[in-house]
Amino acid sequence: MRPRLITRRRLLQGSLAATAAIPLLNAELARGDEAVAPKRFVVFYTPNGTLESQWMPTGTETNFTLSPLLEKLEPFKSKLIPLRGINMNVVVNSNIGSEHARGIGGLLTGRALLKGNFRSFMSNNAGWASGISLDQHIANKLKPSTLFRTLELGVQVRDAEVRGRLCYSAPDQPIPPREDPYDTFEQLFGAAVPGQGGSEGGSAALDRLRAQRRTVFELLREEIADVRPRIGAEDRIKLEAHMQSIREIEQRLAGGGAPDGTGAPAPLCKPPALGARIDLSDDANMPAIGQLQMDLAAAALACDLTRIVTIQWSYAESEHLYPFLGLSENHHAISHQWNDAGKAKYTKIHTWFAEQLAYLLGKLDSYKEGDRSLLDNTVVLWVTEISESTQHALTNMPFLLAGSAGGVFRTGRFVDYLANGGRARQHNDLLVTIANAMGTDDTTFGDPEFSTGPLPGLT
Template sequence: MRPRLISRRRLLQGSLAATAAIPLLNAEWARGDESSAPKRFVVFYTPNGTLESSWMPRGSGNNYTLSPLLQPLEPFKAKLIPLRGVNMDVVVNSNIGSEHARGIGGLLTGRALLRGNFRSFNSNNAGWSSGISLDQHLANTLKPPTLFRTLELGVQVRDAEVRGRICYAGPDQPIPPREDPYDTFQQLFGAATPGPGGADAMDRLRAQRRTVFDILGEEIAAVRPRVGAEDRIKLDAHMQSIRDIEQRLAGGSGGVETAGCTGPALGERINLADDANMPAIGKLQMDMAAAALACDLTRIVTIQWSYAESEHLYPFLDLRGNHHAISHQWDTEGKAQYSKIHTWFAEQLAYLLGKLDSYTEGDRTLLDNTVVLWVTEIGESTQHALTNMPFLLAGSAGGVFRTGRFVDYLANGGRPRQHNDLLLTLANALGTNDTTFGDPNYCTGTLPDLT
């Protein structure tokens, strides 16, 4: 008998939704009414700008060399598009908020800040952004058939004012990121929501989760004979990935270091307030982001590291000063310390790209079917610049973007382009018919030389 077609949405609504859905398979039964893998959008935000001279690649087009700060991304060079000559003029001339606040507020909205009472650097008049962010606009417009319209993840963001928000449901409507990986795991893959009851409740949660994993294992075992060898490998790898995440959260063997842990939640809980735990927290969030995309639990993810004008400490990099202070230490030692932080963030992006690239989808990978946008709120850190922003794309959104090239809009006397046009280009690449995005006074059309 011909096996009944099972749509991805139906899989997500069934028992698999309690822990994890099967990643995209080649087999017809798993595709249902989708003829090709969907496109995904990921934002990767890091704070405090960059050192332009050490960030911008050398060369042009596909004949380019990654700069020192981008060296960790070398394995993915063929899937990158670093950009030069993109300005954020929409917030350059605003007198509301510091450059850091203006930058992060307009980063995904393409609009200036509203007036308010938030303190940002030497300014006390900053409010929230005056527009919707691209991620939320995509969700509203494309209406992806996923359990989660969008997934906002944070890594020690801490700031609850304008400096700590990149996502907006609309003007004056910030969306806070999920900063607790334990909560993230529970919402994405957990079997139940624990209520009051302390250790007994957590024991029940673990028992329920083990039961669901057993059910998932049985269903996968039943499915495996019906799919090809490539899909069997994918199923096994996905199951192991989810188990690895749960094991690390529960403090089992192979888990993260748990120095400074508190509370008996999901085993030995990482202290989320300890700066030394930033790498462990970030890795958990990135692993879950990749799994959620592969599961088709969501198609739109933002990952926010810290906050604009971040004063985060980096003891795991053997640095003593805070990030913002180091970014303005303009001597040789300060630039070396700042470069160390920026290189570390590039390493984190490389880790995420590697996770996405590990999922195969037909003749492409999950990374190929995604476009990742790496952004920060200012350009040259020593100048608080909002011009020539160090933006970078990774992945082709299913073949839309022509990757493996350095796109320099300032080459040969070229003129700067607006970041509103970059946001519009991304929106169109992902499936919208928009002709403008953000403030229309700063949006003239899609950027050339990207698609």
Template sequence: MISRRRLLQGTLAATATIPLLSSEFARGDESTPPKRFVVFYTPNGTLESQWMPQGTETNFTLSPLLAPLEPFKSKLLPFRGINMDVVVNSNIGSEHARGIGGLLTGRALLRGNFRSFNSSNAGWSSGISLDQHLAKTLNPATLFRTLELGVQVRDAEVRGRICYAGPDQPIPPREDPYDTFAQLFAAAPQDQGGVDALDRLRAQRRTVFDLLREDIADVRPRIGAEDRIKLDAHLQSIRDIEGRLAGGGTTSPTTPTTTCKPPALGDRIDLGDDANMPAIGKLQMDMAAAALACDLTRIVTIQWSYAESEHLYPFLDLRGNHHAISHQWDTAGKAQYSKIHTWFAEQLAYLLGKLDSYAEGDHTLLDNTVVLWVTEISESTQHALTNMPFLLAGSAGGVFRTGRFIDYLANGGSPRQHNDLLLTIANAMGTNDTSFGDPEFSSGPLPGLT
């Protein structure tokens, strides 16, 4: 079999819709698939009336903004009644800044000089984010402890950061898919810095096919016809990613993998052009799925834009910026706003489909993952930080009972704290934590999820 080290360096598993040979290449001799954690962040809240599901716990209908997730309904846990009280009453930063700073940390902002909406006293968050806490506590045996990906984030202040190594220690997302590819799939040294250095690495390195040519030639005759098809599909999908990054399209599916050559590096995608957001996002999601399937990492964050985002959406035939549209409260404005957020749900559906396409025994990579979809405020017209539109996908290896609408406000119930949602995820991933973030707002795991 192809060695695990060679696999991780050359990485066979890209983003084909065909599972990764039952994931045996990725996990070596492990008998139980590892658990993974993915954060999917989108900006500027939502319209509660268009987001919140309708019905009971087990008999519910997904709302218009969640309709693209219908194929994965049995693997979802949408919530009603989760508050972010840890940042509700803070007088530091706007609601957008407070919300994004507390999303994964469960703590308020420190004071600083960042301007956020009508406030100019925002600083960084005062705690470690859940993704970094999991990496530190669980210490997964992967080449990358975590992978922070961004899609046209742009803002380098508190509005543009969801990950923290500790108080006042933000971690910037990786926004360049060329850099992401080089780091993940070219065995590039971690200390190589700058665009020029990365370009030299791309020019000098052998492709993944060159790295694995002898191994592939050796193993291919000894596997079944079905696995040969899967292997060829994964090799082809790596070529497809390289082709897209190089601006050279994709290689013909009939091209034998043993004769593939590196594509000539063409023009880069313009990372600053709003119209390229779909292409950039798809590349980042493809590589996130590949990294998880290859066990290059088990913890990924994908951040779309920034809190209070003024991103433009020309590919949706919209003219106004996202934040302005979110406060256009007439019928036309709400229709435009819903169009943006339906598109984000479509992007999440794409990612879930990728994860669900990888078989792991009788289950899939998505089944062994917990995906957390978050945004920094709830009702956009109110800048609310209560009844947050949070959603989980995947069961973390069977820990969560999915396919249910978790409504903590039903039958006169009381709201729960988002700190305890973070704690619940931490426990599902394997920690023994009894609280997370500010202990004043964390009383224990959320009930009814396991």
């Protein structure tokens, strides 16, 4: 009798939905549906620029030292490309909107803002961006065969105007991010989360809940049981850890207790107390909300539910509070405190953001795809809407790439276009370079006046 096989995709959809930070099985029985793993694109946005002196690495292309604001990324240094000398000239000279609004509007579109009535800092004439964003463009061109063409996630974004929108399906057509990880979980994995309202005490509601909570893990249980005797001890340990991890993330989202230790899913049909649900409006919960969104982003990519994800932390010109860092003033106010005390507070916030990116990179790197990891098959772009915060600058942007998009980018280098008398490059061309790495044939992107083609020295 021919032995039953579990494909990589089905295994991921079941036992990896919780994004356990351990590698996939090495056994040949868990083999991929495709000969080559797909490429993925992730945008990681954080607000209010940076301190250039504390962000830019030092040293040479291949012998460089990460700066204080980047030191949390040291474990992934060999998979990084910090960039120096990237300008956003497409929005520098525009008179529409503040630098913050212009910056976030142009980050992924490579185009200036349209006129409108949104207020942003000292300006009240800002409209939406005038072009499609790179994530949507890549999805339109490549038409990935995934359940979700793209996935837009937000962490306490709150602003519904131009400052709070990163992605655009077309000119003047912003895409709001998903800010509720509970809703994200239900949409991705088809499992209802208790505490979402409705008559949870009725038998009909419980029956629906029981049906919805039949996760793919449960549906795959028979196949997993068939495979377990034919894999090695090491792989068996990994498989058990994966199966445990989905139970844990379900309970984190539902507010349930610890797993029961029996090897079967914990009883999730009993609605938990609503008080256990994370308050999405509380600034103190930003770390927990962000971690859930990053876990779900990694799961969606690993399960091939999508290949393009944007993660947006707050909004441009953010006035978010960070009580969990011991700070009482808002982020934007701190970004303009130019004394040493203000810079220390600002550094604390942006070091924390680097730590969040390190968490996401670690999740992606934990999934093994042949001789590479999910991170290796992904290109992550870390962006912010301005550069030097004290000057509202839109030149020498603090952009960073992580992952090689399946070997396209040569990582572990500090690419400095200003070194040795070099000239600055346009961020539109960085967007073209990423599009090409993902598989498009674009020669320009965004406003063609500010785009001449792919950047040199990255691939």
